[in-house]
Amino acid sequence: MNIIVRCITPIIIFFFSISFLSCATMFNGSQSGVQKLYIMDCGHITANDLSIFSSEGFYKGESKQLVDACYLIQHANGTLLWDSGLSDSLDGKGPVEAGGGAFTLEVKKTLASQLAEIEVSPEDVDFISFSHMHFDHTGNANDFAGATWLTSQAEYDTAWGPREVAEKLFFAPDSYSALKDSETITYEGDYDVFGDGSVKILAAPGHTPGSQVLLVKLKETGPVILGGDLYHFTENRTNKRVPAFNYDIDQSRLAIERIEGIVAKKDALFIIQHDKEQHAELKHAPEFHK
Numbered sequence: 001m002n003i004i005v006r007c008i009t010p011i012i013i014f015f016f017s018i019s020f021l022s023c024a025t026m027f028n029g030s031q032s033g034v035q036k037l038y039i040m041d042c043g044h045i046t047a048n049d050l051s052i053f054s055s056e057g058f059y060k061g062e063s064k065q066l067v068d069a070c071y072l073i074q075h076a077n078g079t080l081l082w083d084s085g086l087s088d089s090l091d092g093k094g095p096v097e098a099g100g101g102a103f104t105l106e107v108k109k110t111l112a113s114q115l116a117e118i119e120v121s122p123e124d125v126d127f128i129s130f131s132h133m134h135f136d137h138t139g140n141a142n143d144f145a146g147a148t149w150l151t152s153q154a155e156y157d158t159a160w161g162p163r164e165v166a167e168k169l170f171f172a173p174d175s176y177s178a179l180k181d182s183e184t185i186t187y188e189g190d191y192d193v194f195g196d197g198s199v200k201i202l203a204a205p206g207h208t209p210g211s212q213v214l215l216v217k218l219k220e221t222g223p224v225i226l227g228g229d230l231y232h233f234t235e236n237r238t239n240k241r242v243p244a245f246n247y248d249i250d251q252s253r254l255a256i257e258r259i260e261g262i263v264a265k266k267d268a269l270f271i272i273q274h275d276k277e278q279h280a281e282l283k284h285a286p287e288f289h290k
């Protein structure tokens with residue numbers, strides 16, 4: 001055998017085996033798709049007059065404790081933060097009244113400290129998206145202005161529309177003002193974040209003009225839907241009750257029908273982001289779901 005061929009053949013075999021191995025690794029999924037879903041405590045909310053959560057007059061004279069959660073999704077090709085909770089600036093201030101006494105808010109643990117605990121800095125977050133732009137979901141948005149903001153066109157238009165209209169819809173423009181200069185992707189309908197179907201934003205308008213929920217396909221847990229404010233607590237999901245303060249009640253009912261159809265078809269775990277009891281049963285950062 002020619003000396004050059006004798007030298008080159010083992011090299012070719014070596015590289016062939018390496019590429020075969022990396023293909024095999026990709027094939028078994030460890031280098032693709034969603035790696036981890038972290039659930040973080042982003043505040044506590046007491047609804048002092050629960051009747052605002054029913055357009056049909058239920059819950060008169062009742063109050064209820066809710067949670068506010070944020071979610072970090074680590075995918076092989078990037079990191080997405082879904083919702084940013086109440087503002088970390090409320091930390092250490094104790095219970096604070098908001099909405100003319102409708103709500104009492106409290107932050108006991110900052111989002112920043114929970115990210116630091118899992119060794120994620122705001123600069124590591126590639127994408128940020130909000131189920132909707134209510135103040136209890138955009139509290140720390142300005143800390144992630146370096147990320148690419150994924151938003152429905154309708155929510156984007158409301159966020160940057162007339163300030164008094166946005167505020168009337170419970171948006172807090174100062175909490176997300178830094179996103180004005182962020183790289184932004186807007187869309188109508190659904191949006192596939194990583195292009196492989198593993199993390200999909202699903203349109204669910206009604207609570208606000210461009211509300212959305214997030215489908216996350218986890219390898220062990222299976223499909224999970226982070227439900228935004230499609231419902232705020234289990235009783236509303238069971239009875240299909242729509243809050244009186246929703247932007248569009250009829251549209252909300254259509255969104256519920258559509259998303260419940262997807263939940264049933266995929267046999268997905270539906271997470272009610274504000275539900276205190278369900279939240280308590282799930283793993284929290286630094287633990288994660290995979």
Ligand SMILES: [Zn+2]
Pocket residue numbers: 134136137229274
């Ligand atoms: Zn909310």
